[in-house]
Amino acid sequence: MPNGMSAAARRTFNAALTATAMPTYRCYLLNWSDHIVSVDSLQADDDDIAMVMATSLLREQHPTSAGMEVWEQKRRLGRIDNDGPDTMILRAMLLVKGS
Numbered sequence: 001m002p003n004g005m006s007a008a009a010r011r012t013f014n015a016a017l018t019a020t021a022m023p024t025y026r027c028y029l030l031n032w033s034d035h036i037v038s039v040d041s042l043q044a045d046d047d048d049i050a051m052v053m054a055t056s057l058l059r060e061q062h063p064t065s066a067g068m069e070v071w072e073q074k075r076r077l078g079r080i081d082n083d084g085p086d087t088m089i090l091r092a093m094l095l096v097k098g099s
Helices: 007-020 047-061 085-098
Strands: 024-030 036-043 067-072 075-081
Touching: 024 047, 036 047, 047 067, 047 075
Parallel strands: none
Antiparallel strands: 024 036, 024 067, 067 075
16 A cells, blocks of 8 residues: 555555455364364355355364354354264263263
8 A cells, every 4th residue: 555645545454344244253173172272263255155165174184073153253153063974973982881
């Protein structure tokens, strides 16, 4: 942004950048005690796409984690429970161990 830009032009420029920027979503990876173990971020055009991307991220990169919560700033989109084959085995082992 040029230094000689007026305050009004700067506001217009910043508003245009904000309008065209994709939202950033935070993906909180959860362990089996529902504690956050790591955080990933992704950018998507809308909430539905963000949830699909987060589901893919969970299942492909964190197959033994319990789940993931997806947030856009202070707004919680939802929780994805990992129900892949790796987690089914792990869940069964935890049930047997807890008996």
